[in-house]
Amino acid sequence: MDRLLFGDNQFFGVNHMSEDKARTQAMRFQSLDSIMSVLDAAYDADVTTFMCTTHDRIVDVADRFRAEPQRYSRQVVYPCMPYAHKYANAMTEAGIFGAIRQFLPSEGLLDAAMRGGKSLANKDIEGVITLLIDAEMKMFRGLKTPVIFLQNVVVDFLLGMGFTEAFRIFADHVSSRYNAEPGFITMNMPRLLVALDAVGIENPIVCTSINKLGFRMSGGIDSYLDALHNRRFRAVAMSVFASGAIRADEAIEWVASLPNIESMVFGASSRTNIESTAQLVTKHWSRTPELLRTA
């Protein structure tokens, strides 16, 4: 994984600090061209991995990447699935199974499983999960997707329930079908590492909030630092700036001082911000931008 990954929150009206800012950004990125110009700026600054949710609008971005293979020859995409609000809003309206049915490519399997009532076989739940993954992956066909992430809402929801077998199903499917490494986004990193260990997922890629403020680091900053020092996993730091609550220089300096962090994901809306973030990462991790790509 590259040291610096480019996130997509800014494009879809996600800002953990301000609704107004989120709305302003959603308006600004109304057109695909405005999204692409920022992605191009990232690409030109050698930040060539785009870590994105499986939001409907990513379909168009993926089309652009496919349309100009020369221009985007080094472009890598890390899909993060699912785009949870799509499911959550559908669940409120149509119930759990109604929502799943809406997003499955064919209705047959779930209906058959539900008709089976109590006699649900192991294979059915695996089948539903893998079909949902395939449905989310469709938009990325033909693109390089070496890491595929499961979103934190789903990861943490399953983690709390103790439904950790689903992590195994996810990991097996993305590696066998997409030849990709599974990644897990979480707000409960130390606890997730224990669960992934228990289902035999070794040295996992885990993307989690890591920032000086301790924002969204559940269980406390000390348990995170302990895990970074003592557990074997490949950490991707997110919320490094705590949605802008920490100054960029200070935020990156702190994260760079920690052990075991392989990458950092960040969002930005302008070429200047992308370049300055890349420079700060270079400065604090003491590497050149070229090296960053292969670090």
Place this chain on the structure above:
Amino acid sequence: MVNVGVVGLGKMGLSHFSIINAHQDTNVVGLCDSSGYILDILTKYTGVSTYSTLETMLDGTDIDAVVIATPSKYHAPMVRSCLERGIHVFCEKPFCLDPADSIALAQLASDKRLVTQVGYHNRHLATFREVKRLLEAGVLGTVTHVLAEAYGPVVLKPKGGTWRSKKEEGGGALYDYAAHPADVLTWYFGRPESISGTVLGKVFSAETEDEVFTTLNWPGGLSGQLSVSWSDESHRKMTTCISIWGTNGKIVVDRQELRIYLRDAVCAPQGYAKGWTVRYTTELTDKVDFYVRGEEYSAQVDVWLKRIGDSAVRGTADFIDASVTDEVLSTICNNTDGGLRHLDSQAEIVDGQSLSAARTGFWTRLKNRRRNH
């Protein structure tokens, strides 16, 4: 350790199960739903015992506390079953569709000294709690008007096959969406005395409203407006915003941000100045031990469990608080002609006693109890 059961395994029930199951002070001892399919999956993959009816779950396990997240029309009978067995209850919102049930159950819980709470998670949101603190400190002077808004993208086309699209089962934007900002209003300002000018608008739904607009009036002259739509695609999820005007300034608050303008800062706590002050969730929110979908969902469960441990019968969003919100919702629901409705005007005969009389007696006893503490 608190032994907890969860009944109703839809979106909210599963979310509560996840949070409570991860909690260090609890054991989840039973899960209950009418869908064999979901029970089958959960038994197989989480190992928790499952039951197809509430009664069998209560009979079959040693349970201290139950979370009820079924469709709203089942809340009242299920809450009653639990309370009668001496079980603490967390019930999803809205509490009961008929305020007579709400008041009777609040009374029953109070008599039995049981710890109750309703899933009004905004009361556990850092920014909204900070506003409560500011209002109690009197920073705005005399509050004159409040606007409570909630918008989101739930019903965006003419269809819908679940209980949420059926009015008699507690579906519709009023009980699903407006309940939240309405509860914030009763939390901040107490029980309004009247409702008027209600518009329950349909955008796409055949049987229920998709929009709620209404005016509330409190004793002493404070007025408020509620503006709600669950058919607004411009928001990616439910967005709740409260604006409050007073003689000394104004507050605008949402999930992430608290913006306050003060003409003078004499009554303001440290950190607030004359003119604008903006505070963010990143600085105001306390960390939780386990996070699924917003700190407030974990925090509300923490608060309930802690209250159970402390035998703290009264607490924010308990059945007594939620009964007030239920009265407001019921009054809005019955205000389809838009005329002026006093909250007491729905009085009916309940067990040979008028509801308003029962209510007066209840509130008086409650006030005395508060005073005695």
